Amino acid sequence: MAAKRGLVGIIGGTGLTTLAGLEISGEQVVETPWGTPSAPLVFGRLEEQKIVFLARHGHPHRIPPHQVNYRANLWALHNAGASTLVGVNAVGGIHPGMGPAHIVIPDQLIDYTWGRGHTFFEGELEGVTHIDFTYPYSDRARQVLIEAASELGLSHSASGVYGATQGPRLETAAEVLRLERDGCDIVGMTGMPEAALAAELSMDYVCLGLVVNWAAGKSDHIITMAEIEAAIEEGMAGILSILEQTASRLGHPRPQAV
Ligand code: HPA
Numbered sequence: 001m002a003a004k005r006g007l008v009g010i011i012g013g014t015g016l017t018t019l020a021g022l023e024i025s026g027e028q029v030v031e032t033p034w035g036t037p038s039a040p041l042v043f044g045r046l047e048e049q050k051i052v053f054l055a056r057h058g059h060p061h062r063i064p065p066h067q068v069n070y071r072a073n074l075w076a077l078h079n080a081g082a083s084t085l086v087g088v089n090a091v092g093g094i095h096p097g098m099g100p101a102h103i104v105i106p107d108q109l110i111d112y113t114w115g116r117g118h119t120f121f122e123g124e125l126e127g128v129t130h131i132d133f134t135y136p137y138s139d140r141a142r143q144v145l146i147e148a149a150s151e152l153g154l155s156h157s158a159s160g161v162y163g164a165t166q167g168p169r170l171e172t173a174a175e176v177l178r179l180e181r182d183g184c185d186i187v188g189m190t191g192m193p194e195a196a197l198a199a200e201l202s203m204d205y206v207c208l209g210l211v212v213n214w215a216a217g218k219s220d221h222i223i224t225m226a227e228i229e230a231a232i233e234e235g236m237a238g239i240l241s242i243l244e245q246t247a248s249r250l251g252h253p254r255p256q257a258v
Helices: 070-080 141-153 173-182 196-199 225-249
Strands: 007-012 023-028 041-045 050-054 082-093 108-111 160-166 186-188 204-216
Touching: 007 070, 007 225, 023 173, 041 070, 041 225, 050 070, 070 082, 070 196, 082 141, 082 196, 082 225, 141 204, 141 225, 186 204, 196 204, 204 225
Parallel strands: 007 050, 007 082, 082 204, 108 160, 160 186
Antiparallel strands: 023 041, 041 050, 082 186
């Protein structure tokens, strides 16, 4: 018997509050033991693949990165049956090769966020759990996205370190230099605790990052919303093409260990 295809979850970030191309079959308002997710879950098909989409900042965009209920979001997507998750993230570029409209599929992250609900393992527990988080992103899902970005001829990096900052303000130039010394290539405000919560739920999680500005101090000007919006306008079509091209491949089940 053919293995069952998984449901693919897509978490849309800044610039992606709806998913063009998604043939919507229904919406579901959900409550979770961790509270209310950012928006209703939107179910549909993207190129034949069953998808569940969630707007991370709500729809319309209204929840700032530090106030997103990441636990409710991840719980809802997991409960809906998603086994693979793509987190689309707008980021600032630190590495000289990662400028506006460039796409990055990071392979590592460093977490600088604080005070966010960041684990499901709290409250009355039977024991203490430490999940492995050596490789925070699913290598299988990363390879699928990287292959599509190459096939589509999009400017992209197949690896990189995502620095997750607290926001909602952008960084100082000195903070970006520190991130760079730490080894970060890109900086964003929403990559964590999302990736860790997905790992706690044993979901295959991958980040699809779109650079929307040079990080603070990495260009000759301060960061403006106008430049961010222009980069989103320029780069989001590529992100959508990758999602369309990979939806079905991402839905293939993980090879089972024998
Ligand atoms: N810093 C943090 N988060 C971001 C940035 C940035 O420069 N650009 C988009 N999200």
